[in-house]
Amino acid sequence: MGKTTEIMIAGFGGQGILFSGKVIAYAGLMNNKEVSWLPSYGPEMRGGTANCHIIISDEPVGSPIIVNPDVLIVMNKPSLEKFENAVKPGGVIIIDSTLIDRKVTRDDVTVKYVDATQIAMDNNSPKLANMVIIGAMLKATGVMTLDEIKKGVEKSTPASKAHLVDSNMGLISAGYNG
Amino acid sequence: MSDKVLMKGNEAIAEAAIQAGCRYFFGYPITPQTEVAAYMAKKMPKIGGVFLQAESEVSAINMVYGAAGAGARVMTSSSSPGISLKQEGISYIAGANLPCVIINIVRGGPGLGGIQPAQSDYFQATKGGGHGDYHLVVFAPASIQEMVDLTSNAFDVADKYRTPVMIIGDGMLGQMMEPVTFQSKETASLPEKPWATTGTKGKREHNIINSLYLNPEDLEKNILERQERYNTIKANEVRYEAVGVEDADYVLVAYGMTARIAKNAMATLRKQGIKVGLIRPITLWPFPTEIFEKTAKTAKAFLSVEMSMGQMVEDVRLAVNGACPVHFYGRTGGMVPTPDEIINEVKKIGGVL
Numbered sequence: 001m002g003k004t005t006e007i008m009i010a011g012f013g014g015q016g017i018l019f020s021g022k023v024i025a026y027a028g029l030m031n032n033k034e035v036s037w038l039p040s041y042g043p044e045m046r047g048g049t050a051n052c053h054i055i056i057s058d059e060p061v062g063s064p065i066i067v068n069p070d071v072l073i074v075m076n077k078p079s080l081e082k083f084e085n086a087v088k089p090g091g092v093i094i095i096d097s098t099l100i101d102r103k104v105t106r107d108d109v110t111v112k113y114v115d116a117t118q119i120a121m122d123n124n125s126p127k128l129a130n131m132v133i134i135g136a137m138l139k140a141t142g143v144m145t146l147d148e149i150k151k152g153v154e155k156s157t158p159a160s161k162a163h164l165v166d167s168n169m170g171l172i173s174a175g176y177n178g
Numbered sequence: 179m180s181d182k183v184l185m186k187g188n189e190a191i192a193e194a195a196i197q198a199g200c201r202y203f204f205g206y207p208i209t210p211q212t213e214v215a216a217y218m219a220k221k222m223p224k225i226g227g228v229f230l231q232a233e234s235e236v237s238a239i240n241m242v243y244g245a246a247g248a249g250a251r252v253m254t255s256s257s258s259p260g261i262s263l264k265q266e267g268i269s270y271i272a273g274a275n276l277p278c279v280i281i282n283i284v285r286g287g288p289g290l291g292g293i294q295p296a297q298s299d300y301f302q303a304t305k306g307g308g309h310g311d312y313h314l315v316v317f318a319p320a321s322i323q324e325m326v327d328l329t330s331n332a333f334d335v336a337d338k339y340r341t342p343v344m345i346i347g348d349g350m351l352g353q354m355m356e357p358v359t360f361q362s363k364e365t366a367s368l369p370e371k372p373w374a375t376t377g378t379k380g381k382r383e384h385n386i387i388n389s390l391y392l393n394p395e396d397l398e399k400n401i402l403e404r405q406e407r408y409n410t411i412k413a414n415e416v417r418y419e420a421v422g423v424e425d426a427d428y429v430l431v432a433y434g435m436t437a438r439i440a441k442n443a444m445a446t447l448r449k450q451g452i453k454v455g456l457i458r459p460i461t462l463w464p465f466p467t468e469i470f471e472k473t474a475k476t477a478k479a480f481l482s483v484e485m486s487m488g489q490m491v492e493d494v495r496l497a498v499n500g501a502c503p504v505h506f507y508g509r510t511g512g513m514v515p516t517p518d519e520i521i522n523e524v525k526k527i528g529g530v531l
Contacts, residue, residue: 026184029357037355063439064354067516
């Protein structure tokens with residue numbers, strides 16, 4: 001990856017799209033990168049669509065709006081339809097193949113299919129598919145290491161829920177190794 | 179490493195206000211600024227402050243009027259339709275020469291409009307959205323850190339000049355997160371307010387907070403006194419950022435989030451050998467006129483880029499004063515200009531397209 005990585009995460013509201021973006025952004029911050037996190041906002045609710053734009057850079061972030069991401073993470077089919085063609089040539093698309101039954105049609109991008117929702121359910125954590133897919137993204141892009149993302153998980157987890165750091169990291173590792 | 183945290187713009191404004199000594203917040207929820215009120219609701223009771231959700235924006239701004247009259251550091255926040263409702267109170271506060279801070283996290287309008295980001299309240303903010311001869315000092319931050327720094331500064335400017343100060347951001351700035359740090363501030367050194375209605379204790383004349391002057395000689399005198407303060411503000415408080423304007427053929431003009439998009443466009447155009455600069459007004463009022471006068475001597479043209487149908491461009495034209503052409507490009511209704519759109523506009527102006 002170059003000096004600036006633009007990551008777009010998209011899916012349904014309730015899948016933890018915004019939280020997974022926060023984990024990545026905080027990990028960037030904790031590793032002394034410049035970061036921005038821009039959510040879609042609106043009359044959104046569980047089951048509606050949600051996306052967020054995360055920029056991790058060695059330089060101050062200009063516009064936080066991502067038009068053509070280096071990395072696209074999609075957790076539902078409408079998001080794949082909407083954003084597939086926006087990804088930069090040579091970019092990376094990570095797909096939750098439990099929920100998306102079609103393949104990427106482009107041949108100028110790297111695609112990683114991961115059964116994120118299935119892996120999360122197999123680990124009795126159906127709500128942590130967002131962590132699985134972060135792990136898969138780290139493996140496919142090398143944008144940061146597992147140790148580095150752990151700092152982001154720790155910072156994003158409120159003190160009252162500190163016990164969840166290990167389970168989140170477990171699912172990230174499962175996605176990384178999956 | 180300094181203690182940087184990720185915060186939403188709305189939360190960062192609220193925390194910055196508290197750290198600046200603001201202990202009174204009156205508001206009413208509206209997307210996309212509700213996190214300001216939510217943060218205040220959580221924090222104020224813990225530090226002996228007052229958070230009050232009023233029954234309407236009209237009520238909230240009049241509570242601000244009262245608290246400001248009693249000498250408190252006080253803030254309200256809203257988004258465009260709510261700010262329209264507050265205009266009567268804002269005019270009264272300006273007329274009574276009271277300091278306060280008003281946040282507008284702008285959404286698309288007119289009317290209820292939408293909830294996506296916009297900059298279409300520029301006229302309302304800078305030209306007096308309420309009635310009468312008055313101005314607000316208007317700060318337009320472009321990052322979350324700048325939102326923090328300007329919020330702190332806004333209280334100082336408000337107190338120093340006894341004027342309402344507005345911080346104007348768009349919905350994206352309110353909702354996005356960036357790393358911020360807070361400079362610890364001496365809240366103990368808040369300025370004396372001998373004019374405030376704090377009770378005479380039988381030892382001094384009554385202080386009167388009022389905006390009614392039925393005698394026109396008195397009203398004119400009051401307005402002229404305020405005008406003197408505005409002249410001092412114009413001399414002392416103008417802020418802007420100018421990047422690459424010295425050798426620029428084309429100068430982009432943008433504030434807030436749009437300035438960051440314009441910077442991306444500028445970087446691409448510079449790589450292509452087109453000399454582009456950027457002026458980012460940080461105070462929308464007072465407008466940074468001098469840098470435009472200076473830059474107009476060497477630039478071929480200006481391009482004002484806004485999330486509106488063209489509002490700030492009028493101030494750019496006044497400042498450039500016919501010295502060279504001033505163009506406009508905008509998206510509105512919650513749509514956001516892209517760097518490519520700005521690049522195309524510059525190339526059209528330059529005759530490259």
